[in-house]
Amino acid sequence: MIKFLFLTFLMLSIGSTLHAQANQAADPGAGVPRELARWRAAHYSNVRYSLSLELTPGAQMLKGMMEIRVTLSEGADKIVLDWRVAPVKEGQMKPRVWDIALNGTKSDAREVNEHIIIAGAKRGENIVSLKFESPIATSGSAVTRYVDREDKSEYIYTLFVPSDASTAFPCFDQPDLKARFKFEARVPLKWTVISNASATQSWIIDGGDAHAWFDFHETEPISTYLFAFAAGPFVEIEDKTSAIPMRLFVRKSKEEKARQEAAEVFRLNRECLKFLAGYFDYKFPFPKYDLVIVPEFAYRGMEHAGATFLREESILFPTEPTANDFLSRANVIFHEAAHQWFGDLVTMRWFDDLWLKEGFAEFMSFKALEAIMPEFNAWKAFYERTKPAAYLTDATKGTTPIYQEIPNLSAAKSAYGNIVYRKAPSLLRQAEFYLGADKFQKAVQLFLKEHAYGNAEWGDLVKAFEKTSGQKLDAWAAAWVKRRGMPEVRARGALMLPAKDLVGVSLPQRNVLDEGGLWPMRLKVLVVFTDGTKQTETVLIQGEPDEDQTQSRIRVLLSRPKREIAYIFPNYEDYGYGRFLLDDRSRNYVLAHLGEEKDEFQRALLWGSLWDSVREAELPPLDYIELAIKNLGIERDEVTAQSILNRVSIAFNAYLNAEQQKEVAPRLEQMLSDGMLKSEKQGLRITYFRAFQAMAKTDEARGKLKEILTGKLSVPGLSLRPRDRFDIITALMTRGDADAITLLEAQSKSETTDDARRYAYAAGAARGTAENKQKYFDAFLNDTTLAESWIEASVNP
Template sequence: MDDMSSANLTRQETAARSAAVNVHEIRVELDLRDAQNPEQRGFSTTTTLAFDSSESTTWIDFIGESVDHVIVNDIEVPIEYDGARITVRGLAASNTAVIGATGVYSRSGEGLHRFVDPVDGETYLYTQYEPADSRRVMACFEQPDMKASYTFVVHAPSGWQVLSNQRVAKAEEADGVQTVELAPTLPLSSYITAVAAGPYHRVDGTWSRADQEVALGVLCRASLAPHLEADEIIEITRQGLDFFTDAFAFAYPWGKYDQIFVPEYNLGAMENPGLVTFTEAYIPRGAATDAQRGARANTILHEMAHMWFGDLVTMRWWDDLWLKESFADYMGSHASAAATRFTDAWERFAANRKAWAYQQDQLPTTHPIVADITDLEAAKLNFDGITYAKGAAVLKQLVAFVGAEAFFEGARRYFAAHAYGNTTLDDLLVQLEDASGRDVRAWSKAWLETSGVSTLWLETDSEGARMLVQSDPRPHRLRVGLYDLTDGRLVLHEQVELDITGERTPVALPDADLVLLNDEDLSYVKARLDDASLAAVRTALSTLPPLPRALVWSSLWNAARDGELPAAEYLEIVRRHAPAEENTGLLAGVLANAAYTIGHFVPAPQRDAERDAWLTATETAMDAAAPGSDAQLAWARAFATASAVSDAGTERVRALLDGEGPAGLPIDPQLRWSLIAASATTGNLSEDAIAKELENDDTAEGRTAALRALASRPTADVRSAAWDRAWSDHSLSNDHLDAIIAGVRAGARRDLIARFDDEYFAWIAGTWDSRSIEIARRLVLGLFPGTETTNAVDAWLAANAAAPAALRRLVIEQRDHLAREIRVRAAQ
């Protein structure tokens, strides 16, 4: 009953509840023995909650099929349930409530998700809760500041792995059913509890120090076991535990450390202590670049940082979501560079991760890092580029401001003072200020409590005097790199360290061919290149060291997005220098940005020519790359993507599918399905041919890819059927819905889907009310019309002023993206 208004908990009412209710222990019993039966829609869930209360009435959260009985202090009471809240009355100072209910297996990745592997027919279960979906599995107090010790008891088929946050305490088996009781947890918020069950493949390891030993586990579906790179995952895990244990001076507190890779996952990963969940996208079924493995390592370390930032010390409410996400995002890159072989983590962060922050921070819906989150719907949408990437970038500036040792000392004091508790911004600032002696509160007001991104550029007057100018002024500690063009290479001549605060700062900088503002990426700012620097970059970008190169790529992309660098010039620089880009993480971002530029920023009359030029560039670079190299694979993927919007690649696509590719290029499942999708999108692959491809790869990934290819065929009837199915077929899983949406949008064929624009605006309000927020969000974002004006969007916003704030936010953001595209194209 997702349309119940009571499902959207507010900050005010949850604060009142936690002031009145003190929860101690929660015991959850789940009956999953019939999970393999596809006709079994739901599961039995019984929760026993022990809590104190200063009020006679409160509510307990649950969303499911039904509430079957409620017992309060040994007395069965009438059920008062509105689809999201169970009201309990007659409470004493100390209470025990037992709630028996029926939950519903999920296909949207929210709550208890059920997946059947088409390879072997096996059933897999896992939970995903953040921010408020544990109530889909158990009755609970669904707010982060009501921590409790949880004990899970699970009835499941014999032979299954049964996992939760803690180790197995005892297990019994009879008549094909096992009953597993997990050990009680230390105090946890409901959203980071977790359960997984199924015939998962498992690889074990250990991590030990002189005074501590932690059991490690890496798990995935049995059919993916041949592709699981468990040894590397365990190595990264050990390196991370070494690093964080030393850096935080607080022993890993959660006993075991299992990491499970699960299907149809909505996130990259989730930091459930003792049972971290990851998307299966981190298990390549075929070829993978080292940059992909670096991204996986970063995510492993991001989630590991949460064992302290978020799990040990938790924000009181979602306003302070940044207290865990910004820190974890920073620590993922920091620990990758400091403790693993993936020493290029900050380069990838500078060029790719921060692009997400810059984009989000220029939307009309931007917000401070410390946000004003009034309810759960707002919290769900605040897992964004501000909370993650901007927060991490700003923390990098904080480290430059207070010094690394003071920063980590402040973190150590923070953990010691607030272990197993809940905090707000001020709790952290106290520790950082004491450790550093710096005015961290003023820094916080400038960086954490404001929104927007500054743009920084260099001006030189007629007499040669230089001035650093910034819009939306903020205090920056940064370095300016001065590079000389020598023998065709850009070489660092000097670095100048500066503190700037106001709009205009006079600077004495020697002459240089390239003046790189914010060298070393210490601050969060859009740094522009002056004309002379841009000329040097056009000549010799690829000769720069990796981090300066990443910063230049980032600067060029921001200038193109802002319409200051014409799209054609940006694309010409990419075609010239991307084939020489040695860092595949940077290359992948550049290739994606180039494709986006063609589709969104190039004016329509020039678009076909730019598409053909880009297709040729990707094919040429693919053929020229070293056989078997990461670059060859990256260019091949870019060629497949480009082939979906240009018929000129048809023959080469067919040749690649027939195995006639450049030496060393693996036509693995991912690349093959990308080529198939391209061929289907351009009308060169029939339904029967797609079905034959599926016969050869009848896996979960293959079925999803086939759905996309089928929906991509360029006929009005196919696109119309896909459009209707996306909105109306509630049996689609989250991944399958994404595939259908991608098919509708394939090939940028506005001529096939423009007629649906009015229907989109007729659908979205009802969809938001009737579907889960995860599914509704995908539909609202994925099917937003790519019109040539904002008139229809403006009309809907004007007519729907009372629509839910979270829905309006999504539409407003999409309108802003559209308006930027129109503005940038017009500026060409």
């Protein structure tokens, strides 16, 4: 019994620590090379880990022992485990593995190139047992410690994605060697442990040292990066109305706030799981689903099977929330829930298909939003919040294809970014429209059922698409997944055919990188007439190139009643992906009549297309700012207002010269101030308040910010929180305001919580001296106690 074995670990061990040995010709390279992973996947199966840990407050090292069961096929006579030891700095303890035994006999294992190689394995089941110690740190470690300065409580949590489990314990750290985990942990008496499976709990009195023992049930087959645990004096909040066992865990000092938000968090989670089970035609794939709110977590969320970890600020708002904040929270809850099917139930075979799980999770989060929170106009929000970052990256020479070759998992973290998280879901939105919603959904259902609790590749999903649609999709898939960049489509002047009452619309497509290659795409083309009537036509651009392989042209014939065309828009309802530009005639009309467009989604698309014209130097940035000053008041949707204000801030702060800024600043600041103080909706007032901080250029505007900070001026409905106060100081620091440093010092003395200290640290980074920038840069590189969340807050614009 592993608990009995673990107790023996507390006594003196017999045996020597594993030593590094010289390389042999057949030894695998460092990291997890693709060749090693393929060999192991072909020869290893039926993997099981039994893991027993001791978690001690303040300890530098995680102490544990484990038993690994693996079945070897013919042609394999060794077991190659991954074990990565990071460089150890002076004063730190070195990770180690010892007492390695194979099938009950002490093994002469070798440690080489971040692997443990155990010779003499037999065909069939083999059992490896070992003991290990690995680091626990406040930053830069797969096992992280957080000490809450408000009550001195300590919390420990893991983050193993993409291949960091092997820095915590030896394992086969590749996604296509799924395993069942049996886990138990010895912790202080008042601690709770959360992991992928449910647990029984017992208390043991051992020589006066009271401690708790958590013994977890064995998991379903999961990849090593999806195994996780969190431990500490968490407060547990249970959803007693859910058909799926569901709990929320939060640190003690945030209990009151979490209880205020728990009902809505549970509602969103319940409704999302119900929607996804229906859409996928597959019940929730794990026995329970816990949400663990983790302070200073590196990501917004991480989809560990049955136990999602969420960044605290993603769930418990640090400022007065707007519609955008509520949308962001729903998005991360829905995204991580979708991963339980796409990523956990079915996992990509290798991280070159990382985009597949991330793209589907984000796409399905907006499908869920559409069903659960229709007031947010999900696909308008998708256009405004998800696509801009993808377009920003994809228009540059530094972009990559969605599919990225990863020869070694040591490089897997480089695959994360806007293309994976933003372009991939945009491709799936186009794929659904291209194939048809029913055929797309049936293919997804087929894919999940065929590969449940296993691994799959993008090609497997393409086969499912082909099966349900009856189409051959090789060329379509290759264009979107293997080609970098994006198309540019511009609806060019109408060809009038009065005898037939027809109008011909030309839709040339080109690669924005001028690298050749085009994209097959289905679009809705919108023609708007001057009397306000509209006409749409669905068209298929097959991506057939002209002679120089750089453009594709298609002409669409539309019925043309005897009316004058106002403008033509090539991507109505935003099913396409790319840069969709207005021709000169259409752009001039839209500039003059933007406020007359009643369709909020279409108006948002026009704002975006005009912004593309700014970035393509077809529209002066000052004209866009003037358009916003004139028309932004009609936008009652907070998501749209923030999207436009973000663009205005870029145009004002980055695109205008000093003289232009000086000329337009008073009118721009007045518009923002009016929105901040006079908008009917509280969320809009807060949205304008945040934008006012970003664009407060004049002495008068900065004075108004100081009045808000001191309480002399208030924004109706806004209760200033510590984050707001430090954000104001950051804005003043960025502008070089003479009072900023004094204000920061005073605020830092009055606000001393963990969160406030992080805000203060980030605000200090805005001080614009070379010495200050060097100080922060040195800390980023050398201070091992500096949490990643502090660094992230300091480098954000």
